Amino acid sequence: MSIASDLIRGNTDMIILAHLSRRDSYGYEINKMIQQASGQRLELKEATLYGAFRRLEEAGSILFYWGDEQTGARRRYYRITSAGRAALEQSMRDWTEAKEIIDSLIGGKTE
Amino acid sequence: MTEKIKAHIDRLLQDAPKTRRIEEMREELLSGCLDKYEDLTASGVSPEEAFASVISGIGDVDELIKNLSSENVFDPGKAEKQRRDKAVMIGGAIMLFFLGLMSIIVFDEVLGLENLAILPFFTCVGFGVALIIFANMTQQPVKYEKKRIPLWKKSKPT
The missing domain is CATH 1.20.58 (Methane Monooxygenase Hydroxylase; Chain G, domain 1)
Incomplete structure (x- = not known):
């Protein structure tokens, strides 16, 4: 991961919520979606992903349920809650605002 | 190879306290690692390369253990x-x-x-x-x- 990882790390929770807002999912699938959507430029570490799930659970943004895998380890599936959707919308607004401010400060396009 | 992955995760967590949250973490880490391993080998990556990729993809578990433990153990x-x-x-x-x-x-x-x-x-x-x-x-x-x-x-x- 060569791109500005600190900038991205601060937004891990939002990225995960955005994926869960489309459908329920589990750790590896979310990471795989992130990888694909970023054109292989971003892959979260297992530990990062796990930490984010715990934070989101504690905040009441997501719930988990066990999958019914017949083989291998059982999976924890996550589902976004309505509080999670509200949190996602708020952080997307924050992000857009921050992006516009930074863009205008460094002379990029804002519109 | 899946045994090797399991052993690696067990080693990462060997100093962690035996709490419910740590056990859940072990289970979720393992399932994520096995998913990745199976996905990689299914797409043609050799078992050795897949193993290396899985291990390097785990990241900093110590930090997590510290966070989980401090909640349960000392306040x-x-x-x-x-x-x-x-x-x-x-x-x-x-x-x-x-x-x-x-x-x-x-x-x-x-x-x-x-x-x-x-x-x-x-x-x-x-x-x-x-x-x-x-x-x-x-x-x-x-x-x-x-x-x-x-x-x-x-x-x-x-």
């Missing part, structure tokens, strides 16, 4: 509250003992009920002892501090 506010609760209970028990002694005097000397004097005495002492036992069973701040020490010993075998 200064909670420890302080427990210490105070225990002090109150012990204080209450001692008061009950004195009350017991006083009740003998009251029953015997004031009310003249010699035969019954023993009854309130044992009732008070009984409750006092029960309170002390209860205080020791439920309030154990000492244990909380003991557990903090060995957690973040670093072990990074690869």
Whole structure:
């Protein structure tokens, strides 16, 4: 991961919520979606992903349920809650605002 | 190879306390690693390369263990509250003992009920002892501090 990882790390929770807002999912699938959507430029570490799930659970943004895998380890599936959707919308607004401010400060396009 | 992955995760978590949250973490880490391993090998990556990729993709588990443990193991506010609760209970028990002694005097000397004097005495002492036992069973701040020490010993075998 060569791109500005600190900038991205601060937004891990939002990225995960955005994926869960489309459908329920589990750790590896979310990471795989992130990888694909970023054109292989971003892959979260297992530990990062796990930490984010715990934070989101504690905040009441997501719930988990066990999958019914017949083989291998059982999976924890996550589902976004309505509080999670509200949190996602708020952080997307924050992000857009921050992006516009930074863009205008460094002379990029804002519109 | 899946056994190797499992062994690696077990090693990463070997110094972690055996709490429910750590066990859940072990299970979720393992399932994520196995998913990735199977996905990679299914897409044609060699088992060795897939293993290396899985291991390097785990990241900093120590930080997680520290966060999970600190919630369960040590909370200064909670420890302080427990210490105070225990002090109150012990204080209450001692008061009950004195009350017991006083009740003998009251029953015997004031009310003249010699035969019954023993009854309130044992009732008070009984409750006092029960309170002390209860205080020791439920309030154990000492244990909380003991557990903090060995957690973040670093072990990074690869």
